[in-house]
Amino acid sequence: ERKEKFEKMHHQLITNVENDINNWETNHKNKDNLTEEEIMEKDDLTNRLAVLKELYKSFDEPGMILDCVVFNDGNEWKAVIDIDGSGDLRNSTVLSNYNVKYQYLKFGNDDQLNFSINIYDEGETLSIVTVAGSHGTHVAAIASAYYPDKPEQNGVAPGAQIVTLKIGDTRLGSMETGAGLTRAAICLSKLKCDLANMSYGEGSFKANVGSFCDLLRDKVVNETGTIFVSSAGNNGPALTTSGSPGGTTDGVISVGAYVASGMMEAEYSLLEKVPERPYTWSSRGPTEDGDVGVTIYAPGGAITSVPPYTLSSSQLMNGTSMSSPNCCGCLALIVSALKANGIPFTPYRIIKAIQRTSKNINNPMNVGLIQVENAYNDLVNFKDDKSQDISFKIEITECNNDRGIYIRDIVNANKTTQYTINVKPTFMKTEDKILNQQRLEFEDKIALISTVGWVRCPKYLLLNNGGRSFSVQVNPTNLDSGFHFTEILAYNTESEANPLFKIPITVIKPENKIDDSTLDYYYNNLKFGSGDIKRIFLNTPKNANIIEVILKSKSRDTNARFTLHSIQLLKQKCYKTYENEFAFSLNSTSLDETQEQKFVKCYPIVPNTIIELCLAQFWSSLGDSNVSLEVHFHSILVNNSPYGDIVLKESDFIDNLEISAPLRKEGLNLSCSLNTLTRNIKPSEELITAMKSRDVLPDSKQILQLVLTYEFKLSDSSSVTIRFPSLNNYIYDAAHEGLFINIYDANKKVVAYRDIFPKSEKLSKGEYTVKLQILSKSIELLERI
Helix, strand or coil: CHHHHHHHHHHHHHHHHHHHHHHHHHHCCCCCCCCHHHHHHHHHHHHHHHHHHHHHHCCCCCCCCCCEEEEECCCCEEEEECCCCCCCCCCCCCEECHHHHCCCEECCCCCCCEEEEEEECCCCEEEEECCCCCHHHHHHHHHHCCCCCCHHHCCCCCCCCCCCCCCEEHHHCCEECHHHHHHHHHHHHHHCCCEEEECCCECCCCCCCCHHHHHHHHHHHCCCCCEEEEECCCCCCCCCCCCECCCCCCCCEEEEEEECHHHHHHCCCCCCCCCCEECCCCCCCCCCCCCCCCCEEEECEEEEECCHHHCCCEEEEECHHHHHHHHHHHHHHHHHHHHHCCCCCCHHHHHHHHHHCCECCCCCCCCCECCHHHHHHHHHHCCCCHHHHEEEEEEEHHHCCECCEEECCCCHHHCCEEEEEEEEEEECCCCHHHHHHHHHHCEEEEEEEECCCCEECCCEEEEECCCEEEEEEECCCCCCCEEEEEEEEEEECCCCCCCCEEEEEEEEECCCCCCCCCCEEEEEEEEECCCCEEEEEEECCCCCCEEEEEEEEECCCCCEEEEEEEEECCCCCCHHHHEEEEEEEECCECCCCCCECEEEEEEECCCCCEEEEEEEECCCCCCCEEEEEEEEEECCEECCECCCCCCCCCCCCCCCCCEECCCCCCCCCCCCCCCCCCCCCCCCEEEEEECCHHHECCCCCECEEEEEEEEEEECCCEEEECCCCCCCCCCCCCCCCEEEEEEECCCCCEEEEECCCCCEEEECCEEEEEEEEEEECCHHHHHHC
16 A cells, blocks of 8 residues: 555656656747756756656565654553554553553554554563464464354364464564574463464474474473474475474474365365365374374364454465364363363373374374364373373484384395384473472383384383383385384383383385396376375485486376375485475376377486385375376486586686486486576674573573674675575574574665575675574574584
């Protein structure tokens, strides 16, 4: 609206000047006898027109500019916002912190955007808080929307009290930041909420580590006792795609997305029902360190409330962002009943109960669908079993203390290996006297059960607070190629609430053998129905750096929607590093009836590493499909580099390029371009200071900030990407508490905001300043950076 108002006003100004110029021309037809004053008048009009046209063309919407007054009335800090820009505050609403009086206003009737305020640091900081999108409102409504007059619109646990903690940064399009996450965890610890839902997450390089994950696991869950529920991620259907923190952090309930029969009619209006199952895109385990990755499934779609600014009362959304609050709402019902009946509970007890009583959905990793009534009855039945309040930390010595055994390399998939399992109980943090007594009293007689013949384990184990170690033997040599999952189940012989803990074991066995030189693979008559998934695992040949995939459909007249998802895992790398995903449609004929329709893709791969080729017919794509698949490996090396990129340093000179194709003959179309200039810039300033009151951790440690200043100059307009390689792409597994980047022009105007993910920005010619803020509780870490 502001832009429209500007353009309307500016257009009138331009029109007025053009009329003035026309009038001047009419009054000065004889230009031979112009006075100096008349010439200056014409020049002034011409320059005014040029400036107005340039301003009209280069208008930059700055957003709202609000006058704000913050004051203390003797009891509390308050604020007044000049919403209409009149400067007259006499009739304006005086606002308190939202958690004091729950006040909120809207910026205007046109935008219908609500906001509230928070005041920090003795009036130094006024935070005007509004939503970064419709996602959060939708999530909250799934969990606990309450419509007394329209109960059919209620959430799972209508009327549950909600505390909103904003972690998405509006400047970044709602992307979460380390600072936002850390502040939310600090608030959770202070408020001691019964439950928390987090419908956010990203891929991580390493599971169960990082400043935020440590804070979540050790303080929010284990010390405060908050039941923390989080989305598993929407990055399936390939394996090992569960995100952080939901799928990777001990003590957090990771929720996958399930589509039930009733949802297909009521929400998606399908022509016919298809089998119930997890959504095609729901992330799968195991995690890179062998944990299951998904705790439970819950319905992953809903039509419910969205914010007023959308000018809609409801919207259909689907994702694990929706299944997570559904699960959280289910747990709110359970917790409410437990509280009403005076039955104590802990996060660990809740996790065991929902897993033990879940509905079997034939999931290959034994993850079930949440069942509220069964879980509650289970909690009532075993309310006196103290072992249910204990979590068990699993570490595999030979796997860098991973939480499970995950064999995904061709060597270990073809030999017998013995592993050392370390099990140690983790108790809820409480007073030292009580905690020590719990530790002293704990001693369980455990029966260990392997459910498959290719895994051997001891029969019995006596486990106390000191923990125990034992050996497990895994022999996958006789397994068929493909995905294999099992668990060693630990049963408390003196309890019926079992299993007490599980040790997950995953084996990925490729089709080809060690030193197999096969380059071409053919799969015919692959049968698919709605939601069906087929996984092919191949160990990529030595020197292979390109894969070619060809898909064809047979006996199908209508389009079927498919996903091809391939992943290679490397140590200390996020699964997204070597991930490729393509969505496409297949039928039996192309537009040209003489040609067979096919889907062809070529993309880079890593040699001598197992690749998963996951092919899925989308869950809502109706009808059966018959598909043929071809896989061809290629290798094109440039100066013996398998990836083909050439980096020239300032002093380098290339007199020739050596191109080779070691696997087979290849046809090449060569081209070369210098398209990226990389410059390393040292900081011109560095400063470490303490943050403010919002950034004090539950253990009373103050978070510090390191601000590094960088300066650069552009001689021409360019697309610029600011990178900090050792810090980029780390958020949940980062050792620090946060990172943020501001880019300023020569006038100190912020022209861009950036976070952990590098992104290009179109910048004009000129001088620029970059300020990098790194947050950490450790001054030693900041000094090393």
